[in-house]
Amino acid sequence: MEKQFLEQIVARGVDFARDYGSVMLQSGPGKHTLEDSMEIFRQLTDKLPATSVIFHGDHVARCCVDDLTAMRANCEAIIYIGDTCFAPSSLPHLVLPSIPDVTDMMADATAIVEACQSEGWGNVVLVAEYSNWCLLPALADALVGLGLDASIQQMEDPTGELKSIHGRFVPADATPVYVGAESALETHLRMDSKIIHCSCPGVFVAGVVPTRRRYGVMNSLKQCTCIGLLPILHAPSDPLNRTLDALERHLESRRLPARVCYLADPTPDKMTNFPEIDGWVVATECPNTAVPQWQANAFFDRSTVPYPVATVMELLASIDSVDWFTTRYQTDLRNMAKIVSDLSESTESVSLTKHAVNPVTWVPATGGPVMIEEGMKGRAERYQHEG
Structure with missing residues (x-):
């Protein structure tokens, strides 16, 4: 510096x-x-x-x-x-x-x-x-x-x-x-702010999950008909808002409705006020200090949360069928700016790592949950079995 x-x-x-x-x-x-x-x-x-x-x-x-x-x-x-x-x-x-x-x-x-x-x-x-x-x-x-x-x-x-x-x-x-x-x-x-926030370019994503455990969350997300994007902010943030906008468009391009929900004090009971949302993604620029205790626990013990909770990277991985988490507790966000740019410019599948597998096709069932092609289903079940 x-x-x-x-x-x-x-x-x-x-x-x-x-x-x-x-x-x-x-x-x-x-x-x-x-x-x-x-x-x-x-x-x-x-x-x-x-x-x-x-x-x-x-x-x-x-x-x-x-x-x-x-x-x-x-x-x-x-x-x-x-x-x-x-x-x-x-x-x-x-x-x-x-x-x-x-x-x-x-x-x-x-x-x-x-x-x-x-x-x-x-x-x-x-x-x-x-x-x-x-x-x-x-x-x-x-x-x-x-x-x-x-x-x-x-x-x-x-x-x-x-x-x-x-x-x-x-x-x-x-x-x-x-x-x-x-x-x-x-x-x-x-910025006219009480915070100097000079972390990695782009945004941080709340929570990190061991590789195998994340597939349990993704299986739940596959059953979602609507996903809520929950931003947690310490200060107004254009990068985070742009990321949420890009994610929203990305989800809609795959026929999966999404809503950005701004909750001043996000808690599980407040999340239940959105019955149409049956899956949540938590995004924040401020790791750890910005994540309420129930959310920090949720990434390790999801029984404390009424709905499936995932990170932005987990969601992208589940949609694009990309292995993103390659280490136990590490989320690499240095490429977030490029990811946001790619999402903004294209609705095609975005390759987040060099180890992409076949893309997933989301097919919303009439009046029912979102279904997924059988190939990915077998892959997810294999990870569940290993975990």
Whole structure:
């Protein structure tokens, strides 16, 4: 990132902190973005109290948790919850399996305290993967109750449930400052907005799903007669609106009705107010912080949602029969701008990867659900069987 852009972000972050008491940095994917974000974090903590600056993102915890904790928490050790968030650290650390549910919280907390006491650690920081972070406040409270000084490294608070622990975290309504690639910076700096959002070009898509699990969602989407496109916005967004428009045209070209539904506070009960929509696609520019807890859970446990929920990429994959998710929890959105352009210019099948298979033909049945050709049906059943 050029020095001028970096200085503008730091200056804006300082202004936000003076006005609102705190800022939150969000790093986009990519090594260069992480390095830029770390530099911005260092400069902000030089100019502001460390408790006023939040660094958000589990990939940051994986890559730089030792650096961040040394700067912010002055802790003795790191407790990693979940194997996938573990990163080699220069600080002492303990890696624990995922927390199954709240019922085992005290048992987990007791085991952690015993392990820390045996090592002589009295001040630790908790770091968790996505499937566990919502349990961190309760776990931290349990640890503190057992005499261990525990704080949380990440700020993952879409529902406002994370509480201030030892004064290190800010209220849930704190103004976020999104930091990322410079390609989107100029536009957002000109916006009259309380947010600097400089992530990947195009839009982010809420939620990421393991490859095999997504076929269960796609099977549900095949039965949809109408799909709702649910945008989640922190600020007015032309790129996201253009994407939704393109997706709407893309669906209609395949005789699958779609509606863009703007809900100020999207919850499952509000979604039931749209009985004609029996499948939902959630799109957002702001990953994680913009996704309400029920939606974040929905991508892993869909029993919490009354309708099938999918991401934009899942929907495109199901319609065009393209294998998009090639890694377990990674969604590559760098090609979104090209995808949007392709969708806008053509109603033909769009190839999202080099591994496209035969396109799917959607045939709406009169008075019934949308049916799909038998070849794709067998393929989907095969993935279900494997999963």
